[in-house]
Amino acid sequence: xxxxxxxxAIASNSGLSKADSKRALDGMTGAVEGxxxxxxxxxxxxxxxxxISNRAARTGRNPQTGKEIQIAAKNVVKFKAxxxxxxxxx
Numbered sequence: 001x002x003x004x005x006x007x008x009a010i011a012s013n014s015g016l017s018k019a020d021s022k023r024a025l026d027g028m029t030g031a032v033e034g035x036x037x038x039x040x041x042x043x044x045x046x047x048x049x050x051x052i053s054n055r056a057a058r059t060g061r062n063p064q065t066g067k068e069i070q071i072a073a074k075n076v077v078k079f080k081a082x083x084x085x086x087x088x089x090x
Contacts, residue, residue, distance in 0.1 A: 036077060046084035053078050 001009070003025070010021040032050055035042050042050040057073040081089075 044082070046082050048079055048081045048085055051078050051080075052076070 007018055007022045007025055010016065010025060011018045014021065016024065032042050036050060036052050039052060041052075052075050055074050055076050058071050060069050060071045061067070062069055
């Protein structure tokens, strides 16, 4: 499912217009991005949690040449599904 399909699903399930559904989705993703940038954790009870994890710098290898390369440290987003979501999927 891509973003436009998700907007369509939100509109049909909520009774909102597609434009309102798109604004709601954009607002939600913007709020999650802002919280994660500040280092906060975002928890949606029953759905899951978004958090930031720091990945340390490391030495990697170019698969084509076999030459060692340095991979810089970076922050990565992690998602852990909640119990209700896990039960519904299985």
